[in-house]
Amino acid sequence: MSMPNVVHPWSFTPSTLTEAPPESASTDVAPIAAALFAAGLVNSAIALATPSTNPELQLLASEWQQTVALDDAVAALIARGSGPLIPSVSARPDGSPRFVIQVTDASLATRAIAQEHADDGVSAELRLFLDDALRDGDRFVDAAPADGFAALSAATCGRAVSVIALCDSARQRVSLETSADWSEVADAITAVEADTLHDLSFAPSTAGATTLLHAGGAAAVASLLTGARAALERRDIGAVAWRCGRADETSRDAESLQIAAAVLGVFGFQHFALSQGDRGMELVPADAMASNEMIFSLEPSFLMRFTA
Secondary structure, three states: OEEOOOOOOOOOOOOOOOOOOHHHOOOOOHHHHHHHHHOOOHHHHHHHHOOOOOHHHHHHHHHOOOOOHHHHHHHHHHHHHHOOEEEOOOEOOOOOEOOEEEOOOHHHHHHHHHHHOOOOOOOHHHHHHHHHHOOOOOEEEEOOOOOOHHHHHHHOOOOOOEEEEEEOOHHHHHHHHHHHHHOOOOOOEEEEEOOOOOOOOOOOOOOOOOEEEEEEEHHHHHHHHHHHHHHHHOOOEEEEEEEOOOOOOOHHHHHHHHHHHHHHHHOOOEEEEEEEEOOEEEEEEHHHOOOOOEEEEEOOOOOHHHHO
16 A cells, blocks of 8 residues: 655654653753754754854854755744744755744753654654645644644645644643744644544535544543544544554553554554555555554545555
8 A cells, every 4th residue: 555655754763752841841042052053954053042152052053154945944933033943854845844843842842853853753654644645625633742743744734734733731732823823834723722522523624535633642542532433433534643652562551552453443444554665655554563653543435545
């Protein structure tokens, strides 16, 4: 089951970020500037660190002459007063980042920059899938948006899709709304403070459109889907993406995986994972890919998108 249109320089090493509690948030921008510099975004590092208290960083930056469109675009945004930003590794045709994430915690941002601009990227498997699977009129519901990488990736996929992000705090909601604004996709993303799907409408906006749901971890799948039973029975949800855990998972994690797969199986979903094949990225049966962290459970009619 091929996905030949997906071309991104990402590998599939799982990436995870853990949100720190608000009281532990750091505001020191020096580590972020250093991380931007290490990622090759030198102009962005200079914009953020000027005036810098790190003479070594300034000296290295002054000796680095290469500039790229991504770096220039982020540096310009920072210069406009937006504060620290994480640029996406995926770019627009002009080389500028598809989206940016506004930083609310400097310590987490430093790690996120390193992950996003390493070989894997943050939530790479999910973002690759969304880029190929989304169609005009589709809706992406992110029940575990974290810093917003997947939500913003969906909103900037180049198709007329809508995104709903279920945020667990006002801080997370405001951060995502700000990132959407700076990424020029504020009209496409609705961030709400909620932890269930009960109040959401999954009715397709156009013929052939569907909802793609990111449920988060395996342990959250069963309880989350209780709020979408009617939509599942109507087949308004075409795909559910969820983290299955790593190969060293505990017995409790394995039990959550089995429950999530069984619940989705009741509604006819089949489980797949992404694999690098001779023709590019492919969907293969999930049990054949023990190293992947993401499972993509697909409703039978949704599979036609990849077989037609």
